[in-house]
Structures are given as structure tokens and as C-alpha cells.
Amino acid sequence: MFQNYFKTAWRNLVRNRVFSAINIIGLAMGLASCMLIGLYVLDELSFDRFHDKSDRIVRVVFKGTMQGGKINESHVMPPTAAALKADYPEVLDATRIRQGGSPLILMDEKLFTDENLAFVDSNFFNVFTVPMIQGNPKTALLEPNSIVISRSTAEKFFGKTDPVGKLLNFKDWKATYKVNGVFQDIPANSHFGYDLLASMSTVPEARSNSWMVSEFFTYLVLPEGYDYKKLEAKLPQTVRKYMGPQLKQAMGVTLDEFRKKGNDIALHLQPLTDIHLHSDFTYDQNPNGDIRYVYIFGAVAVIMLIIACINFMNLSTAGSSKRAREVGVRKVMGSAKAELVWQFLIESVLLTSIALVLAAILCLVMLPLFNNLSGKNMEVQLNSIPQLVPSFLLFGLFVGIFAGSYPAFFLSSFKPVAVLKGGNSIKLSSFGKNIGLRSGLVVFQFFISITLMIGTTVVYQQLKYIKNKKIGYDKSQVLVIPAWALGKNETAFRDELQRDSRIERVSLSGYVPAGTSANNNYMVTPEDNVSQFVKTLRYEVDYDYIPTLGMEMADGRNFSKDYGTDSTGVIINETAAKTLGWKDNALTKSISHRTNEGTIITYRVIGVVKDFHFRSLHQAISPLVMTLSKGSGHIIVKTKTKEISGLLASMEKQWNSFKPDLPFTYSFLDERFNEVYKAEQKTGQILGVFAGLTIFVGCLGLFGLATFTAEQRTREIGVRKVLGASVAGIVALLSRDFLKLIAVAIVIALPVAWWMMNRWLQDFAYKIDIAWWMFAGAAVVSVIVALLTISYQSIKAALMNPVKSLRSE
Incomplete structure (x- = not known):
């Protein structure tokens, strides 16, 4: 019996090539899109x-509020791990990570610098599952100047030679470090990724008892099933016990006095699995994702x-008139409704299976492009393919049954007497009874398409606003050269x-107002x-920075070099002047800063620089202090020429004349600025692509429905033409019903899209206003696309010979 079902299904698929092709292509594109995004999610x-x-x-993080901004740091103080493990029995283990950058490593006259290094406590491998290939994970990092390296780094440094002991x-x-082990490369889906792990006992700051500096990423292991919120509720005791006395020494106020002034500081806990998608810290070990984009x-x-399944339902039920006589004959010959349901479900699963195979091929072909996007x-x-095949087949079976269930029950419900009496009655009645459902499905498709179009438009307009917004400094034709490898030759x-x-x-400074720059918490007190x-935030700059x-x-x-006292001078931004209460009279005022050792340094304000955006436009401009320094880290070059290639060649020649350890590298300031909004750019691109795909798939269904509608009204069109109706009038008649559905979709989509994109824009401190034309444009595009989709069938039906139309009935 099942063999007969499949044979009949295949014959029906071949006989209705156009409808089958539309169904398969639409479903395949929908499935491929779902697979690609599913992999991403x-x-x-x-x-x-x-x-x-x-x-x-869990990770221990440091948060606080102070006049001038928030403290939001993913790293904490050196003694935090030891203090929490000693004070709270529920802390089973605690370990720390301190970033070491990408140091220069000399191996057999070869210089390596791309590897990321971190200093970690000796119990690192007890907390994190990073398998050791060689060496003992319990003892490898006990001694100072000991190090373990990743497998790929070992191959790069030593080839096939055993690295242990080198x-x-x-x-x-x-300094020289001894290799005590090799670990498996840390997977890409980790919030940290290091090639070299050195012993924390090498770092003098790791033994510090200061609770006023925070450079250590600290992790705790808690008992199974333990609610970390219970421990977090006890952390205020830790702040009072350890940070309170040091706060009094550093700032001259008690913790209670500090809080009475509207300030606060606190330790919090963050689950490890929340770090990548639920972090909003000013700095972290790797760029994090955003749970909103996952949603x-x-x-x-x-x-x-x-939408792909809706297309399937729409096209299957729309083509019901062609199957009406078949259903009637089958029922007269004794077929039960259940047998007919099985027949149509098998047809659905067959179509879905073909679409699924095509979708898998599309997914594999498009995966590199999607990765790039x-x-x-x-x-x-x-x-992993053998493990995926069962899931793949179950997914196809589910989609086939889900998409084919309604058409199966709908087609199998035809009454044989009505069908065999004369096909037209069943066609019209069936269409009339089910027009509401199909209309709703079309509305849903275009509602989604219009919403995505508006969302894409808003994202691109926000990115355009960011790109063109006056940010308080000139980022065009500015080169940034990492110059720390020059050492004393920087100047x-x-x-x-x-x-x-x-x-x-040319300016020399470690602070660049675009991309990743140094972050610090610089507490100041006004003299008055x-x-x-x-x-x-403190920027150390030279005379030419501004x-x-x-x-x-x-x-x-x-x-200015003309003023010898500028070494104790300071320039603040407008926001700092307002926060300090010196909106119009900041000049000649002074600010004080108390160092960790308790020494008070006083600076005289010599200037106020206009506010500029030194962080992303997601954040409002915060107070900034600039102090005079000889500068180091980056050479910032403002060029006059547009022939950059010749200038770069000259720069490289000058660079090489100093024989530095590293080759000449550079970046453009405007590119560093754009890199900050990479996540938004990706979002806009992905939304744009899938908005286009959604519209295309929706149009496939609309084309199929337009074809069916034209077939349903063949006799009506013939009668109207005989009575003198024009081609334009008939096209308008056939298009009117579909345009009504598009209009309903527009009315629903506009407020939903406004609400969604308004929520998205709230994440930006500086943002566009959502304009009316964004909605009007999406509405006009959807109408034009719908008209183009249905116009071919409408015009074809309107041009048909009326004699032939009437004979067809």
C-alpha cells in the first residue's frame, strides 16, 4: 500500500511540475535559512x-556608581580569590587569570608575537576543562617562570620536537620561561582564548593585598545545585571587611560616608555560561556576543x-481543484478518509524530503558566505554527519507532517457527490470556505517581510548616523601606528x-579615541x-594630541612648551566641567587625585576641550581628564596627501632604519571607529539578507495563489471580456484582493516594527529618530513586489481569448 502511495505521489509531483517546483524551492530556501541561523544560534x-x-x-565582577559614571568591570582585585575561599566554605575552589598580552618570543633566531599569553594560578586546570596533552596539570604551573603552551603553538615553535623542558x-x-606542558587548543566557543599560560607566581602584583586595583579575572567553583545568589548576598560583608579600610586610606572617607554621597561599590557574581551573551562590561578578555541578537x-x-510551511499549505490547498475529481473517484471506489490523508501526507513528506536534501546542499554551499557575514x-x-542524520530525518518528517497536515485533511474532506456533479461547484465552495485561512497566511508572510524591511532600514540608518555624526575629532586621513616595539626610539x-x-x-600617546583603548578609573576631587x-577617565597625551x-x-x-608649569596642568572635557560644578568657570580651578599609596596630587585646570566620543555611541560621554605626558604606545599621524601608499612606503623605510623587533604595521582611525560597531553591521547585513529571502519565499507563494485564482475565475474573466471589460480592468480586478491583504499586513506591521526598533535604539545613547519614510518605503516596496508577482498571471488571464475561457468550463 505504501509503495502505491509513493508511486502516486511521484506521478502527481511530475504532473504538476510548476507547483511542485515552487513548493520545493520555497521550502528548501526556508529550511536552508533555518539551518544556517540555527547553526549560528x-x-x-x-x-x-x-x-x-x-x-x-561563577566569575566575580566589580560594579559601582559614582558621580561621573558607573564602574562596570569584569576583573577584580588581587586578593579577592583567596579572601572568598577562606571566608566562605561554599567556595570549593578559586582561580585567577591576568592577561599578559602578546609578548615578543625569540626562538632559534625567529621572533614570534601573535600568541596571546595569560598568567594563571596553578589550579587553573582543576577549575577549567582544558585537557593537557603533555605534562602534569597539577604541578606544571607551581614554580615561577614556568609555562604551558597550546598544541598549535608547540607545533609552531618546536615542530615535531618534544617541547617539554625547553x-x-x-x-x-x-625573561626565560620553562615549558612544563602542552594543552589542547582552547575551543573557539570560549570567552577566553590563550596560546600560552604562565605561572601566576611570577607576577608580583598577584601577591598584593590591595583592594584598590582590579586586574584579575577571578572564578569560583561552587557546590552542585548551589544557588550562586546566596553567596552573592554575602559579598557586601567582604566589601566592608576588606575594601572599607583601604577606601578610608585612599580617599579619606569611610565606606558609609562614601555611600551617603550617592556612591556605591560592590562585588557581584556572574555564571560562566552567561559571560558571552550577558555581559556589558567596559572591557573583557574577548569580544562578547549579545543575547538580543540570538533572540x-x-x-x-x-x-x-x-513562512516556507505556509507556502506549502497555501499552494497545496490552492491546487485542490485539480485533485477534486481524484478524491471523488477514490471515495466512490471505497477509499476511506484515513487512506486519503495518508496519501496526501506521503506526498507532503516526499516533497519535503526533496526540499530537505536541496536545503542541506544550499546550507553547505552558503556556509562560508554566512560565516563571512x-x-x-x-x-x-x-x-558528526552520522550523528546528524537521525535528527535530520526527524526534522524533515516533522516539517513534512506539519506543512502537509492541513492540506491532507482539507483535500480528503471533499464530498464525492459534489465533486463528480461538476468540478466548478466544489472549486468555488472550497475556495470560499478556506479563503480566510489562506488570506491570513498571506497577511502573516507579508507582515514579517515588511517588519524585517523596516528593521533593516532602521539599522542601516543608525549605522549611517554613527558614521556621519560629528564625534568631536577628525578621523579622516589619520593613521595609527603601534610603536611600542621601538622602545626609546619612539620619539x-x-x-x-x-x-x-x-x-x-604627529602625536605620541597610548590613548586612541576609537577601537580598543586603555580604560581606567581615575577618581578626582574638586578643590572647592x-x-x-x-x-x-584619564588620558595621558602630548602637546600635539589635541x-x-x-x-x-x-x-x-x-x-604648550612655553609654559613650564603645564606638567601640573590638566585639560578636562565639557562633561567633566559640568559634573564638577564648573560649567562656565573651570579655568584656574584645581582637582586632586589620591594615589593608591595615599599621596595627593593636585592639578590646575588650564583648558576645557569640547566633548568628543572616546567610547561607542552606545554610551553617553563621561568625564575625561587629560594630563601631559611624553606619551608612548601609539603614534597618531594626520596626513595631508591622498597618495597614502607612497607615504606608507616611506614610513616603513624609516621604521626599519631603527631595526625594531616587529615589522611596520598601521591602521586607519576611521576603520578602528567602524570596528566598534561591527556587531550592528553584521546585524544589518543578516537582517537585510533574510528580509530579501523572506520576501522572495513569500512571493513564490503569492505567485502560486495568483495562478490558482486566475484558474478559478477563468469563466468569469471570459464573461467580463464578452461584456466589454478592458485588460486593465480585469488586471485590477484580479489584483485587488491581493492588495487588500498586503494593506492589512502593512497596518499590522507598522506599529510592531516601530515598537521593536524603538527598543533596539534605546541601547544607543545617541540615536536617530524613526522617520515616517522608513515605514512608507517598506509599504511601497511590498506593494510593488506584490504587484510584480501577480501581474504576470493577471495579464495572462486578461489576454486570454474569451471563447476559449468559456469553453474551458
Whole structure:
């Protein structure tokens, strides 16, 4: 029996090639889109779950509020781990990570610098599941100047030679580390990724008892089933016990006095598996994701699948007139309704199976492009295919039954007497009874398409606003050169560049107002209100920093070599002036800063620089303090020429003349600025692609329905033409019903899209206003697309010979 079902299903598929092709293509595109986004969502949700204790590990973070801004740090103080383990029995283990950057490593006259290094406590491997290939994980990092390296790094450094016991020469640190082990490469779906792990006992700061500096990422292991919130509720005791006395020494106020002034500081806990998608810290070990985008893309995947299934239902029920006589004959010959349901479900599963195979091929072909679009590096492993096949088949069976269930029950419900009496009656009545459902499905499809179009438009307009917004400095034709490898020759290289006629200005500073820059909490006190504490960010700059970046002074002057006292001078931004209560009279005022050792340094305000965006536009401008320094880290070059290639070649030649350890590298300031909004750019691109796919799949269904409608009204069209109706009038008649559905979709989509995108924009401190034309544009595009989709069938039906139309009935 099942063999007969399949044979009949195949014959029906071949006989209705156009409808079958539309169904298969639409369903395949929907399935492929769902698969691609599903891979993305699963990858995002998998971060840090490979650790055996992932559900028991929490990270200690530091948060606070102070006048001038918030403290929101993912790292905490050196003694935090030891204090929490000693004070709370529920802390079974505690370990720390301190970033070490990418040091210069000299091996057999070869220089390596791309490897990321971190200092970790000796119990690191007891907390995190990072398998050791060679060496003892319990003892490998006990001794100072000991190190373990990743498998790929071992192959790069030593080839096939056993690395254990070998020495690594860290040139810039003037230190040698002994390799005590090799660990498996840390997976990409981890919130940290290091190639070298060095012993924490090497770092003097790791033994510090200071609760005023925070550079250590600290993790705790809790008992199974333990609610971390219970421990978090006890952490205020830790703050009072350890931080309170040191706060009094550093700032001259008690913790209670500090809080009475509206300030606060606190330790919090963050589950390990929440770090990647639920972090909003000013700095972290790796760029994190955003749970909102997981929700958005997950919703898009489900919607694409639903739309593809809706198309299937629409086209199957729309083609019911062609199967009416078949159903009638089968019922007269004794077929039960259940047998007919099985027949149509098998047809549905057959179509779905073909679409599923095509979708899998599309998914594999498009995966590299999607990786490039999403910034991922996902791949389907050959050894995982056997495990995926059962899920793949079950997924196809589910989609086939889900998409085919309604058409199966609908088609099998035809009454044989009505069908065999004369096909037209059943066609019209069936269409009339089910027009509501099909109309609702079309409305849903275009509601989603219009919503995605509006969302894409808003995202792109926000990115355009960010790109063109006046940010308080000139980022065009500005080169940023990492110069720390020059050492003492930084100043000499800068002076040589300054003599080049193609260069306008050069500055030397470690602080670049775009991309990743140094973050610090610099607490200052105004001279006229010694009880006030203001959190600022401190930039150490040279005399040329402000003019090189095209910043403007709101009041006062820049640092100048003509004033010997500028070493104790300070320039603040407008926000700092307002926060300190010096809106119009900041000049000649002074601020004080108390160091960790308790020493008070006083600076005199010599200028107020106009506010500029040194962080992303997600955040409001916060108070900033600039102090005079010789500068180091980056050479910032403002160029005059557009022939950058020749200038870069000259710069590289000058760079090489100093024989530095590293090759000449550079970046453009505007590119660093755009990199900050990479996540938004990816979101806009992905939304744009899937908005287009949604519209295309929706149009396939609309085309099929237009074809069916034209067939249903063949006789009516013939009668109207005989009575003198024009081609334009008939086209308008056939298009009117569909345009009504598009209009309903527009009315529903506009408020929903406004609400969703307004919520998205709230994450930006500086954002666009959602304009009316964004909605009007999406509405017009949807109408035009719908008209183009149905116009072919409408015009074809209107041009048909009326004699032939009437004969067809």
C-alpha cells in the first residue's frame, strides 16, 4: 500500500511540475535559512559549556556608581580569590587569570608575537576543562617562570620536537620561561582564548593585598545545585571587611560616608555560561556576543521555516481543484478518509524530503558566505554527519507532517457527490470556505517581510548616523601606528615623521579615541568641594594630541612648551566641567587625585576641550581628564596627501632604519571607529539578507495563489471580456484582493516594527529618530513586489481569448 502511495505521489509531483517546483524551492530556501541561523544560534549558546564544571563556575565582577559614571568591570582585585575561599566554605575552589598580552618570543633566531599569553594560578586546570596533552596539570604551573603552551603553538615553535623542558626567551621582558606542558587548543566557543599560560607566581602584583586595583579575572567553583545568589548576598560583608579600610586610606572617607554621597561599590557574581551573551562590561578578555541578537536571529529562523510551511499549505490547498475529481473517484471506489490523508501526507513528506536534501546542499554551499557575514567560523565535521542524520530525518518528517497536515485533511474532506456533479461547484465552495485561512497566511508572510524591511532600514540608518555624526575629532586621513616595539626610539621616529611634508601633525600617546583603548578609573576631587568624588577617565597625551586629532577647545588653551608649569596642568572635557560644578568657570580651578599609596596630587585646570566620543555611541560621554605626558604606545599621524601608499612606503623605510623587533604595521582611525560597531553591521547585513529571502519565499507563494485564482475565475474573466471589460480592468480586478491583504499586513506591521526598533535604539545613547519614510518605503516596496508577482498571471488571464475561457468550463 505504501509503495502505491509513493508511486502516486511521484506521478502527481511530475504532473504538476510548476507547483511542485515552487513548493520545493520555497521550502528548501526556508529550511536552508533555518539551518544556517540555527547553526549560528547553537554556536552562540554553546560558549563555555564544554567545561565539566560549567554549571558550577561563577566569575566575580566589580560594579559601582559614582558621580561621573558607573564602574562596570569584569576583573577584580588581587586578593579577592583567596579572601572568598577562606571566608566562605561554599567556595570549593578559586582561580585567577591576568592577561599578559602578546609578548615578543625569540626562538632559534625567529621572533614570534601573535600568541596571546595569560598568567594563571596553578589550579587553573582543576577549575577549567582544558585537557593537557603533555605534562602534569597539577604541578606544571607551581614554580615561577614556568609555562604551558597550546598544541598549535608547540607545533609552531618546536615542530615535531618534544617541547617539554625547553626554554622560551621573552625578549621584551628579558625573561626565560620553562615549558612544563602542552594543552589542547582552547575551543573557539570560549570567552577566553590563550596560546600560552604562565605561572601566576611570577607576577608580583598577584601577591598584593590591595583592594584598590582590579586586574584579575577571578572564578569560583561552587557546590552542585548551589544557588550562586546566596553567596552573592554575602559579598557586601567582604566589601566592608576588606575594601572599607583601604577606601578610608585612599580617599579619606569611610565606606558609609562614601555611600551617603550617592556612591556605591560592590562585588557581584556572574555564571560562566552567561559571560558571552550577558555581559556589558567596559572591557573583557574577548569580544562578547549579545543575547538580543540570538533572540532576533532565532526568531528569524523560526519565521523563515513557518513562512516556507505556509507556502506549502497555501499552494497545496490552492491546487485542490485539480485533485477534486481524484478524491471523488477514490471515495466512490471505497477509499476511506484515513487512506486519503495518508496519501496526501506521503506526498507532503516526499516533497519535503526533496526540499530537505536541496536545503542541506544550499546550507553547505552558503556556509562560508554566512560565516563571512556573521564573523563566525562554523563548519560541519565529517565525523558528526552520522550523528546528524537521525535528527535530520526527524526534522524533515516533522516539517513534512506539519506543512502537509492541513492540506491532507482539507483535500480528503471533499464530498464525492459534489465533486463528480461538476468540478466548478466544489472549486468555488472550497475556495470560499478556506479563503480566510489562506488570506491570513498571506497577511502573516507579508507582515514579517515588511517588519524585517523596516528593521533593516532602521539599522542601516543608525549605522549611517554613527558614521556621519560629528564625534568631536577628525578621523579622516589619520593613521595609527603601534610603536611600542621601538622602545626609546619612539620619539625619534615621531620627529622624523613630523619633518615629512606629506604629514600635517604627529602625536605620541597610548590613548586612541576609537577601537580598543586603555580604560581606567581615575577618581578626582574638586578643590572647592573636597568631599565630592568624581569618576573620570584619564588620558595621558602630548602637546600635539589635541591638534592632531582636530579637537576644539571650548575654553582655555592646549598644553604648550612655553609654559613650564603645564606638567601640573590638566585639560578636562565639557562633561567633566559640568559634573564638577564648573560649567562656565573651570579655568584656574584645581582637582586632586589620591594615589593608591595615599599621596595627593593636585592639578590646575588650564583648558576645557569640547566633548568628543572616546567610547561607542552606545554610551553617553563621561568625564575625561587629560594630563601631559611624553606619551608612548601609539603614534597618531594626520596626513595631508591622498597618495597614502607612497607615504606608507616611506614610513616603513624609516621604521626599519631603527631595526625594531616587529615589522611596520598601521591602521586607519576611521576603520578602528567602524570596528566598534561591527556587531550592528553584521546585524544589518543578516537582517537585510533574510528580509530579501523572506520576501522572495513569500512571493513564490503569492505567485502560486495568483495562478490558482486566475484558474478559478477563468469563466468569469471570459464573461467580463464578452461584456466589454478592458485588460486593465480585469488586471485590477484580479489584483485587488491581493492588495487588500498586503494593506492589512502593512497596518499590522507598522506599529510592531516601530515598537521593536524603538527598543533596539534605546541601547544607543545617541540615536536617530524613526522617520515616517522608513515605514512608507517598506509599504511601497511590498506593494510593488506584490504587484510584480501577480501581474504576470493577471495579464495572462486578461489576454486570454474569451471563447476559449468559456469553453474551458
